[in-house]
Amino acid sequence: MYNSIQDTLIIGKKVIYLPTCHSTNDIAAEIVHAGLFDEGTIVITDNQVKGRGQRGTEWVADPGQNLTFSVILKPGFLPVGDQFLLSQTVALGICAYAALYVNDAKVKWPNDVHVNGKKVSGVLIENSIQGSRIASSIIGIGVNINQAAFTNSYATSIGRETGRQFVLSEEFQKLLRCLDHSYADLKSRTLHDRIRKDYLTNLFGYNHAVRFKYQDRVLEGTVSHVTLQGKLVMKLLSESGMLEVGLKEIEWLKD
Numbered sequence: 718m719y720n721s722i723q724d725t726l727i728i729g730k731k732v733i734y735l736p737t738c739h740s741t742n743d744i745a746a747e748i749v750h751a752g753l754f755d756e757g758t759i760v761i762t763d764n765q766v767k768g769r770g771q772r773g774t775e776w777v778a779d780p781g782q783n784l785t786f787s788v789i790l791k792p793g794f795l796p797v798g799d800q801f802l803l804s805q806t807v808a809l810g811i812c813a814y815a816a817l818y819v820n821d822a823k824v825k826w827p828n829d830v831h832v833n834g835k836k837v838s839g840v841l842i843e844n845s846i847q848g849s850r851i852a853s854s855i856i857g858i859g860v861n862i863n864q865a866a867f868t869n870s871y872a873t874s875i876g877r878e879t880g881r882q883f884v885l886s887e888e889f890q891k892l893l894r895c896l897d898h899s900y901a902d903l904k905s906r907t908l909h910d911r912i913r914k915d916y917l918t919n920l921f922g923y924n925h926a927v928r929f930k931y932q933d934r935v936l937e938g939t940v941s942h943v944t945l946q947g948k949l950v951m952k953l954l955s956e957s958g959m960l961e962v963g964l965k966e967i968e969w970l971k972d
């Protein structure tokens with residue numbers, strides 16, 4: 718059972734729990750389509766059978782072990798050109814949550830969260846644009862909490878990294894508070910530069926060299942910065958110069 722929380726500004730005041738569903742993002746989209754919802758409403762399930770990941774991938778999570786939910790937001794104040802800020806805000810919120818338990822929590826561009834070098838969380842954001850503004854945004858979040866074994870050797874859970882077992886409903890509330898805090902920063906427009914800076918300092922590859930694949934070449938570099946549109950700019954070490962990449966253009970390589 719996942720309770721709503723009332724001491725946040727926006728996120729989590731209404732929680733819709735479904736014991737099982739195909740994808741919480743799809744259910745959230747139906748709610749948005751129907752038109753009647755409060756900003757911050759959550760759709761959460763314990764058994765998501767057709768979870769969707771970025772770039773058409775699947776998000777698979779063992780039933781009853783992890784957090785899989787979607788938050789419906791109405792960031793009407795955010796111009797379309799700034800939509801990557803929303804992604805940064807969410808990644809920072811999840812990273813802050815993971816940092817409650819582990820020292821080495823990092824955002825991996827664009828918005829994965831990694832702990833001790835392994836992926837613990839993924840985000841799928843689906844925006845609906847009206848004119849030059851974002852009318853509504855569905856923020857789909859998966860965070861591995863108690864799952865002990867993964868078929869993918871680069872995935873992990875907070876429980877696995879800490880050797881602890883967590884109560885999902887409690888972790889849900891903690892995570893919502895972190896997200897709400899982050900979203901409050903986004904709403905107060907004066908903090909946008911700070912969000913961008915915090916994102917960068919929490920980013921995997923910032924100030925330390927990482928290897929990645931780009932157009933069939935293996936390159937090494939550090940993150941220089943992220944553009945306002947969300948493109949990643951790498952400072953190359955293996956050959957001099959900068960490289961600006963968009964989604965799907967690079968693949969991180971493991972050490």
Ligand code: BTN
Nearest residue numbers: 740768769770771839840857859
């Ligand atoms: C990724 O890393 O590829 C993004 C994964 C996003 C998974 C979450 S789980 C809750 C929500 N519902 C979905 O179908 N996907 C997102």
